[in-house]
Amino acid sequence: MRAMPRPTNAELAILRVLWSSGPSTVRQVHExxxxxxxxxxxxxxxxxxxQIMTDKRLVACDTSARTHVFTARVSETATQKRLMTELVxxxxxxxxxxxxxxxxxxxxxxxxxxxxxxxxxxxxNGGKS
Amino acid sequence: MRAMPRPTNAELAILRVLWSSGPSTVRQVHExxxxxxxxxxxxxxxxxxxQIMTDKRLVACDTSARTHVFTARVSETATQKRLMTELVxxxxxxxxxxxxxxxxxxxxxxxxxxxxxxxxxxxxNGGKS
DNA sequence: CCGGCCCTACGAAAACTTTCGTATTGATTC
DNA sequence: GAATCAATACGAAAGTTTTCGTAGGGCCGG
Numbered sequence: 008m009r010a011m012p013r014p015t016n017a018e019l020a021i022l023r024v025l026w027s028s029g030p031s032t033v034r035q036v037h038e039x040x041x042x043x044x045x046x047x048x049x050x051x052x053x054x055x056x057x058q059i060m061t062d063k064r065l066v067a068c069d070t071s072a073r074t075h076v077f078t079a080r081v082s083e084t085a086t087q088k089r090l091m092t093e094l095v096x097x098x099x100x101x102x103x104x105x106x107x108x109x110x111x112x113x114x115x116x117x118x119x120x121x122x123x124x125x126x127x128x129x130x131x132n133g134g135k136s
Numbered sequence: 137m138r139a140m141p142r143p144t145n146a147e148l149a150i151l152r153v154l155w156s157s158g159p160s161t162v163r164q165v166h167e168x169x170x171x172x173x174x175x176x177x178x179x180x181x182x183x184x185x186x187q188i189m190t191d192k193r194l195v196a197c198d199t200s201a202r203t204h205v206f207t208a209r210v211s212e213t214a215t216q217k218r219l220m221t222e223l224v225x226x227x228x229x230x231x232x233x234x235x236x237x238x239x240x241x242x243x244x245x246x247x248x249x250x251x252x253x254x255x256x257x258x259x260x261n262g263g264k265s
Numbered sequence: 266c267c268g269g270c271c272c273t274a275c276g277a278a279a280a281c282t283t284t285c286g287t288a289t290t291g292a293t294t295c
Numbered sequence: 296g297a298a299t300c301a302a303t304a305c306g307a308a309a310g311t312t313t314t315c316g317t318a319g320g321g322c323c324g325g
Contacts, residue, residue, distance in 0.1 A: 103244040115232040
């Protein structure tokens with residue numbers, strides 16, 4: 008059924024808006040992008056991307072009103088999983104373990120988060136090693 | 137220090153060859169790529185990429201002999217970390233925890249690896265939660 | 266009705282990545 | 296030294312992604 012196309016960088020930025028804000032108009036997406044700071048793009052650029060994403064079936068477009076409303080058609084976790092897997096293959100030789108080690112070793116994970124990871128492992132693992 | 141340029145997909149494939157095989161000639165890199173199967177490119181394509189990567193300072197090129205020898209100038213772990221961080225920012229809203237959860241939740245991590253992750257956490261964490 | 270405003274559609278430029286054909290030059294062999 | 300082989304240099308085509316200008320149509324206050 009699927010073969011969801013890989014979202015590009017710019018597309019991912021838009022998906023993130025839709026995931027966090029829910030169905031949105033072009034203007035709302037555009038403003039979120041600009042507010043997000045990272046990426047200052049023109050209004051029509053956002054529109055064009057949304058149109059492309061509609062073609063690719065990454066988003067759905069409700070055209071019943073004059074001002075269209077866009078909704079993500081791919082879930083956040085599925086997309087994350089896909090990109091994560093891709094990275095594992097491309098850069099970590101297929102070893103997710105290495106990726107996790109890198110992530111844990113990086114400064115980006117706090118002690119608090121380490122605890123959460125441990126708890127998460129406990130749940131997955133039935134609490135025993 | 138400099139900002140190491142982000143390696144593209146094709147560049148990453150080449151870096152992986154250099155990381156695993158050490159300093160190599162164009163021919164060796166090319167053969168490894170073809171053998172690796174994933175990516176069948178022409179000889180001059182590999183050469184061109186190595187030249188581009190030399191410009192970008194991703195690899196060093198020893199031209200003392202007629203047949204040049206290329207060496208990775210960026211380390212595997214630094215590159216992995218960089219790409220991992222980038223993915224965390226682009227797709228996981230900056231939360232490395234989420235990435236780890238996704239990775240652990242995916243089928244790509246075996247029970248064996250879960251154990252290793254736990255051990256890794258123990259080391260990082262002084263063994264206490 | 267008119268002018269201005271907001272919306273989408275469309276096409277194409279710009280930027281980046283990947284690919285390879287062709288030229289050239291150095292080495293080897295007979 | 297001519298033929299041949301192997302290597303790098305160069306440039307440009309092809310592919311992909313990102314950007315935006317411009318056009319056209321609907322809508323509203325005056």
